[in-house]
Amino acid sequence: MMRSLRARLLVGTMCGMALMLLIFSLIVHAVIHRTLFSQYDASLASTARMLAASVELDGGEVELEFDVQQMPEFVRRDRPTYYEIWRSDGTVVARSPRLGTNDLLRLEASLNSPVFATTRARSGLPLRVASLKFIPRISDSDDEQQPQLSKEHALTLAVARDASDLVGQHRVLRWLLLVVSAVVITLSFLVAAVIVGQGLRPLNLIATEIGGITEQDLSTRIGDAYIPGEIMPIRNRLNDLLSRLEAAFKRERRFTADVAHELRTPLAGIRSTIEVALARHRETDEYRSVLSECLAIAHDMQTMVNNLLMLARLDAQQISFYTEQIQLAELVNSCWQPFSGRALDRRLTFENRIDAEIACQSDRQNLSTVLSNVLDNAIEYANEAGQIWTTACRKDDSVEMAVSNTGCQLTTEQTSHVFDSFWRGDSSRKDAGVHCGLGLALAERIMRGLGGSVCAEVQPGGIFTVRLILPNVEESRSIQ
C-alpha cells in the first residue's frame, strides 16, 4: 500500500526501533524490579519466619510470645510492620494491635514457602505483604515426643509493611523508561529521516532527470557522477533504452520525412502537368496525353502507397502467411512474366537456372512479391544489354535462392544500405519517382516475416546478387 520508498524505510526503521526499545525496557524493568523487591521481600520473609517460630499451640489455643509482639518493628509509629494470623478455616488468631479491626490480605500459600503481594491499606498507602503457611509448635513438650500435627492445624500468617517508597521508586523507573524510549524514538526518527532522505537523493535526482526527458530531447543520458553502485544497472538499462528510443524516433522521423518527400515529387508532377495543360486551349490529343501521363503517375504513387502499407502491416504483424509447396523455378518464371517487356526494351537477357526439382514450403503470394521486387530492382539497375539470372540450391535446413545482375556500380559499403527504406544507390537511374527505394526494404521485411533472411553482395565484375534464404525445406517431390 505504501508507494513511497521513503515512508516504507522510515516506518520499517521506526517499527524495528520501537520493538527493540520495548524489549530493552521490559528487560531493564524486570531486572530492577526484581532487585528492588527481592531485598524488601527477604526482610519481610525473615520477619514472617521469626513470627511463625514464635507461635505455639497450647492445647487448642494458639499463643504468640509476648516479647515478639513487643518487637520494635511491630510497635513503632512510623512505618510499622503489621501481622495477622489465621487458622485454616479463616478465623483470625491474632493480629497486630495497630491494625485495629482491619484485615490484611490473606494469600493462599503453600507450606513453609512465603508468597508476596503488593496491596493497599485502607488509608491508601501501598503495603507489601508476605504470607506464610506453617504448622505451629506445641508448647512445653520435648522435642522427642513432638507429635506431628496434621495439615488441618496449619496456620496462615501475613506480615505487611508500608511499601510506598518502593512503589514510588518503581513508578519513577517506569516513567523514566517511558520518557527515555519516547525521546530515543523521536530522535532516531529525525536521524532516520535525514539518512533516508540522503540515501534516496540519487533516486530522486534520477527521477527528476528522467521526468525532464521529453520526446524532443531523447539524446540526453543520465549522468553517473552521483549514482551509487546499486542503481548503476538501472541507469545503464535506462540509458540503453533511451539510445534505442532515440534511434527509433530518428528512424521514424526520417521515414516520415522520406515518405512525404517521395509523395511530393509525383504530386508536383501531376500538378504542374495539369496546370501547364490548362494554361491555354489545346487539341484533344494533347489533353489525352496529359491525362495518360497523370494516370501513369497515379499508378506509381499507388504502388508506393501499397508498399508503405505493406511495410506498416508487416511491422505490426498484421499479415498472415499460408504455407504451401512451391516449385521455385516455376515461381520465378511467373514473376518474370510482367517484366519481360521492360527487359526487352533494355535488351537484357534473362536466364532462370533453378533446378525444376527444388521446392520449398512458403507463402506463395508473399514470396512472389519478394521475387518481383528483387527482379524489378535487377532490371532497373542492370547495365544496358546486361544479364540477369537466378539460381537456387538446397542447404541443410534451408533453400537459398539468388538473383544476380550485371552492371552494378555499388561499393560494398553502399551495398549494406540496399535494404534501407528510400535508399537509392546513386547510379544513372532513368526513372526518378518510379523507384523510390522501397522494393528491397519490403522484400527484406517479408523475408523476415516468412522466417527467412535476405542479403546482398557485389562480386568483382559488377555482379550484384541478392540472396533469399528460405527455411523449412521439404524433400522435393520429383516430377517424373
Added chain:
Amino acid sequence: MRLLVIEDYRPLQQSLTKGLREAGFAVDTTRDGQEGLWYATGNEYDVIILDLMLPGMDGLEILKKIRTQGQKSHVLILTAKDTVRDRVTGLDLGADDYLVKPFAFEELLARVRALLRRSYRQKNPQIEIKDLRIDLTTQRVWRGSQEITLTPKEYALLEYLAMRAGHKVSRSDIWEHVYEFESSASSNVVDVYIGYLRKKLQRPGKPQLIHTVRGRGYVLGPEA
C-alpha cells in the same frame, strides 16, 4: 530569356519545359546532374531551375561548382525538401530562390520573372522607353496608346533588348539569351527577327527605336 531546367523526375521535367517555353522562355533541360553542370557552366543562363536530389551529381554540389566558377546565373532551387535547414543551406550556398514541391506553376513563373528583373536591375514590371511600353507580366507591348501584337519569339527578343535598354547588345548575346541550345536556328536568324521587330514597332512619324551599332550589335532606345 534563357532558362536551364535540371530536374530528374520525367513528368515534372517535361511539364516544366513545356510550360516555360509556352511562357516565352528559351529552355534547355536535362535530367542528369553531371549533364546539368555541363550546361550550366558552358552557357550564360538567366535562371537555372535546380532540383536537389539528382542522379550523377547532387543539386547542391552543382550549385557550389557554378558559384565557385563565378557564374552569375540566378538559381532557383525546386525541391521536395522543405525543412528550414534545407532552405537555409540552399540559399546560403548561393541560390537566389527556393520553391518547395508541389508548387503552383503560376508561382514558379512569377518567381522566374522576379529573378529576371533582379538580374537586369529592373524593379518595375512595366518597362517604358520613350513611347514604347512593355508589360513584363502579361507580355503585352504598346507604342503610344496602340497595342502591338508580337509572336513569342519577337516578344522574347524585344524583352531582352528592353531589359538592357540603352546598352549595346551583341548578336551572340541575343543568341545566348533568346535561343535554346538545341534550336536549329543560325545566328542570321537574329538579324531576320530584328528586322521583323523593327517593322512591327515602326509607326509613321515616330523615331526608330532599335539602332544598329555597326559590327557590334543593336541598341534599344537612345543610342549609348
